[in-house]
Amino acid sequence: MSGSNPAGDLKLEDVSIGELEPVSLSIATGEVVCISGASGSGKTRLLRAVADLEPHGGDCLLGDIRQSETPAHRWRRQVMMVPAESQWWHETVGEHFDAEAEAEAGGAPADALQALDLPDEAMTWSIDRLSSGEKQRLALIRALVREPRALLLDEPTANLDAESIRRVERWLLEIIQHRELPTLWVAHDAEQIRRVSNRQFRIRDGRLRES
Amino acid sequence: MSIIDLTWWELALASLLVLALAVTSHLARLGMARSLLVAAARTVVQLALVGLVLEVVFELGRLRWIALMSVVMLLVAGREVMARQKYRLSGGWAFGIGTLSMFISAFSVTILTLTVIIGPDPWYMPQYSIPILGMLLGNTMTGVALGLDRLTEGVRRQRALIENRLMLGQSWSVAVGEIRRDAVRSGLIPIINAMAAAGIVSLPGMMTGQILAGTPPAVAVKYQILIMFVIAVGTGFGTLAAVSAGARRLFDSRERLRIDRLTAR
Numbered sequence: 001m002s003g004s005n006p007a008g009d010l011k012l013e014d015v016s017i018g019e020l021e022p023v024s025l026s027i028a029t030g031e032v033v034c035i036s037g038a039s040g041s042g043k044t045r046l047l048r049a050v051a052d053l054e055p056h057g058g059d060c061l062l063g064d065i066r067q068s069e070t071p072a073h074r075w076r077r078q079v080m081m082v083p084a085e086s087q088w089w090h091e092t093v094g095e096h097f098d099a100e101a102e103a104e105a106g107g108a109p110a111d112a113l114q115a116l117d118l119p120d121e122a123m124t125w126s127i128d129r130l131s132s133g134e135k136q137r138l139a140l141i142r143a144l145v146r147e148p149r150a151l152l153l154d155e156p157t158a159n160l161d162a163e164s165i166r167r168v169e170r171w172l173l174e175i176i177q178h179r180e181l182p183t184l185w186v187a188h189d190a191e192q193i194r195r196v197s198n199r200q201f202r203i204r205d206g207r208l209r210e211s
Numbered sequence: 212m213s214i215i216d217l218t219w220w221e222l223a224l225a226s227l228l229v230l231a232l233a234v235t236s237h238l239a240r241l242g243m244a245r246s247l248l249v250a251a252a253r254t255v256v257q258l259a260l261v262g263l264v265l266e267v268v269f270e271l272g273r274l275r276w277i278a279l280m281s282v283v284m285l286l287v288a289g290r291e292v293m294a295r296q297k298y299r300l301s302g303g304w305a306f307g308i309g310t311l312s313m314f315i316s317a318f319s320v321t322i323l324t325l326t327v328i329i330g331p332d333p334w335y336m337p338q339y340s341i342p343i344l345g346m347l348l349g350n351t352m353t354g355v356a357l358g359l360d361r362l363t364e365g366v367r368r369q370r371a372l373i374e375n376r377l378m379l380g381q382s383w384s385v386a387v388g389e390i391r392r393d394a395v396r397s398g399l400i401p402i403i404n405a406m407a408a409a410g411i412v413s414l415p416g417m418m419t420g421q422i423l424a425g426t427p428p429a430v431a432v433k434y435q436i437l438i439m440f441v442i443a444v445g446t447g448f449g450t451l452a453a454v455s456a457g458a459r460r461l462f463d464s465r466e467r468l469r470i471d472r473l474t475a476r
Contacts, residue, residue, distance in 0.1 A: 052465055053374055072466035077380025087375035089389065146380060 007078060007149035008063025010050075010182035016057035017049040018042050019206045023058075027150075029180035032173070034193040036186070037203030043186045044084070046208075047152040050184065051081040062150055062182075080148035084155045086139030093130070094123035096142055112141045115171045117164065132159040137168060144175060151176065151183040157192065169196055214424055226251070269337050277335050281318070281344055288313055288352040295356040298363040298473040300460055308456045309355050316449035317347040324441050346417065346438060347445045350402060354446035355453040358398030362457050363473055365390040373468050383462040391458045398450035402443045409439060 009028050016022040020042040027033050035043050049056035052072055060067040060079070067075050090096055097109070113122055116137045130138070136159045143151075156172065157165040173196060176183050187193050193200050202211045229251050237244040268276050289310030299305035321344045325331065331339045366373065369390060376386035384391075409415055417438055421431035463469050 051378060053377060053467055055463070055465075055467065073377070073380055073382040076378055080380065081378045083371070083375055083378065085371065087372040089372055089376070143379065148380075 011061040014058035027182035034197035034200040041203040078149040081152035088127040312453035320445040351449040354398035354450040358450040362394035383466040
């Protein structure tokens with residue numbers, strides 16, 4: 001299990017994108033760093049830069065693996081971003097897991113489904129009938145069965161009700177700690193930030209400041 | 212069998228019928244009379260000019276003139292491919308990719324057909340080379356334009372989806388795979404339909420022309436079959452090449468989707 005073999009800290013070295021001033025930041029294994037800020041302040045774009053989805057300045061490191069020296073798809077496989085609005089391209093949920101997951105777990109994430117209050121049949125559900133909350137939870141499972149070494153979460157509980165939010169938080173924190181994943185977590189809710197973060201930053205006037 | 216030539220006077224009679232259609236559509240307020248007449252006039256002028264050029268090229272029969280004419284045809288086709296795309300690659304890539312893939316497929320298939328299959332002497336004899344290249348370019352152009360349009364449109368519309376697939380660690384070619392296959396398919400559908408319907412629904416234009424010109428139907432049919440095959444091959448490889456190159460250009464060396472490389476018309 002790769003959880004016992006963490007890849008190391010996630011380091012941002014002078015990462016610059018859009019209006020944001022260059023960001024340098026080090027996130028330890030198992031640490032959750034929350035980022036908040038007004039909409040349009042560049043939170044999502046910062047995550048996109050770390051996932052290398054947009055041209056940006058600076059570089060990132062995962063342990064001793066350098067973003068700029070790793071093939072892009074391999075970097076993203078390890079430093080995995082989960083977007084606020086997940087996308088699905090096959091007919092059923094399960095098809096997004098089986099062939100591609102290549103997870104040692106075998107792709108059937110029964111524990112995860114149970115932990116997030118989803119039935120086992122969820123894998124056979126058709127994409128059309130998913131609610132936004134179901135999509136969001138399934139997207140998190142879909143990302144985590146691929147066993148990434150670092151997480152970039154963009155408002156992972158935005159479409160959930162209060163009860164599900166707590167459930168998802170608990171599940172994520174348990175995995176983050178167990179697998180020792182450095183995590184960047186974009187959040188709006190001050191309460192949530194207090195519950196999940198080890199450190200928190202805010203983007204204001206184009207600058208990322210610890211708060 | 213000798214060919215009955217048409218006089219300009221006889222064509223004028225036919226144009227009276229077009230005029231009658233224009234008057235009728237004007238009375239019926241279709242709002243098409245003007246564009247009908249303009250299109251009819253363009254047909255006359257453009258074809259008359261091409262006729263003049265062809266007369267000269269046929270008369271000279273020199274490779275360099277045929278080559279020059281071919282290049283002009285290719286460039287016009289390349290421009291047309293670009294004009295038909297709603298979102299196109301910027302910086303000359305739309306023209307470049309379209310033109311290059313048409314050049315590779317249409318020219319090589321034409322030359323192969325002339326030298327290996329038909330075998331006129333000399334191989335570039337304009338009576339054979341120009342019509343074959345023209346038909347190939349025309350059809351390849353349609354396939355390439357449809358394919359590239361479908362590709363750029365699909366990538367633009369499904370941007371979030373492609374990026375989500377990238378986030379999950381898929382390579383760019385897997386992430387864009389379905390859209391790319393769709394684009395190639397849509398470029399190939401017209402020629403597949405044309406082959407499937409040939410002779411039943413429609414008599415293909417070239418065969419009709421040859422029969423009108425006095426060729427025995429059996430010979431005309433063989434030429435038509437050859438042309439259909441050659442067009443399918445040219446369109447298929449041309450569309451494949453264009454869509455592959457276009458898809459590659461939509462991602463950079465870091466496998467990022469670069470929508471900013473598309474400009475709207």
